[in-house]
Amino acid sequence: MFIVDDLLVRPFVSLIGILQAMAINELFDRSELHDQLKENQLLYELGERSKDEYETHKAEIEAELELAEEVQSRLSGRVEVKG
Amino acid sequence: MSDHVYAYGVLEQQDLSLTVDGVEGATELYTVDYKGLSVAVTDIETTDVERSDENVQAHDDVLQTVLTHEDGRTIVPMSFGMAFKNARTLKGVLRGARRAFRKALNDIDGTVELGVKLVSTGDGDPPDLSEVRDRLSSVAINETDDDLFSDRLLLNRSYLVAREDQAAFGAVIDDIEAEHEESVLVKYTGPFAPYNFVDIQIGAEGR
Numbered sequence: 001m002f003i004v005d006d007l008l009v010r011p012f013v014s015l016i017g018i019l020q021a022m023a024i025n026e027l028f029d030r031s032e033l034h035d036q037l038k039e040n041q042l043l044y045e046l047g048e049r050s051k052d053e054y055e056t057h058k059a060e061i062e063a064e065l066e067l068a069e070e071v072q073s074r075l076s077g078r079v080e081v082k083g
Numbered sequence: 084m085s086d087h088v089y090a091y092g093v094l095e096q097q098d099l100s101l102t103v104d105g106v107e108g109a110t111e112l113y114t115v116d117y118k119g120l121s122v123a124v125t126d127i128e129t130t131d132v133e134r135s136d137e138n139v140q141a142h143d144d145v146l147q148t149v150l151t152h153e154d155g156r157t158i159v160p161m162s163f164g165m166a167f168k169n170a171r172t173l174k175g176v177l178r179g180a181r182r183a184f185r186k187a188l189n190d191i192d193g194t195v196e197l198g199v200k201l202v203s204t205g206d207g208d209p210p211d212l213s214e215v216r217d218r219l220s221s222v223a224i225n226e227t228d229d230d231l232f233s234d235r236l237l238l239n240r241s242y243l244v245a246r247e248d249q250a251a252f253g254a255v256i257d258d259i260e261a262e263h264e265e266s267v268l269v270k271y272t273g274p275f276a277p278y279n280f281v282d283i284q285i286g287a288e289g290r
Contacts, residue, residue, distance in 0.1 A: 035232035046268055
């Protein structure tokens with residue numbers, strides 16, 4: 001019975017793993033964070049963000065980017081999802 | 084004192100010696116030559132260059148200085164961070180990539196790269212973007228696709244323009260800005276070395 005149960009459950013476990021990886025990939029989307037960095041720079045250059053606001057945003061995005069890279073690098077050893 | 088050199092870009096072989104504000108605070112730019120090519124370099128203490136805002140800006144500034152020095156010259160830009168153990172290692176890389184650099188020099192001879200961003204103000208009627216693109220394209224040799232990294236961006240392209248057409252390109256920009264001053268902010272940058280119109284990959288193993 002164990003073997004039959006395992007065969008029935010395995011596709012669902014695998015699917016959950018993939019969905020989890022996709023959710024994490026979306027949550028820690030590095031390209032989106034890079035775009036935010038560029039937008040921050042643009043708004044600063046256009047004078048719509050002060051130097052202080054620019055630097056605060058930049059530090060926040062860079063911290064998120066660092067976290068995203070760490071999470072992605074840990075994930076890459078386990079599940080790879082190509083969009 | 085190390086023998087490391089930091090490379091900015093490749094030119095037709097020539098003697099070039101300039102005072103610059105270079106990467107990692109370097110001030111003296113000179114060339115390393117190999118069979119008809121020259122690489123603009125400064126000395127550096129490390130081959131692991133920190134990608135700080137200051138260093139990236141310095142890399143771009145040096146390229147711009149070379150690009151606009153005297154009557155201007157064509158330079159194939161290297162991407163940021165190309166530091167080599169010594170001039171001999173750099174010549175080894177040139178030996179391997181000589182054809183690619185020669186082709187790139189021919190492709191971009193007498194040109195500069197100009198950047199154009201149209202940013203929505205949120206007011207007024209937006210411009211007809213296809214008409215704007217056509218007007219800019221008419222004075223350019225080549226252009227990149229849009230990189231619309233912000234919802235505010237309507238257009239963001241780099242243009243390869245002949246040096247002698249730079250003023251004409253600027254005049255088109257002035258017209259667009261005047262016609263749409265309520266609805267768009269225009270950010271016009273350059274001239275730059277044509278980063279977006281050459282594609283030469285140098286692997287880390289070469290350094």
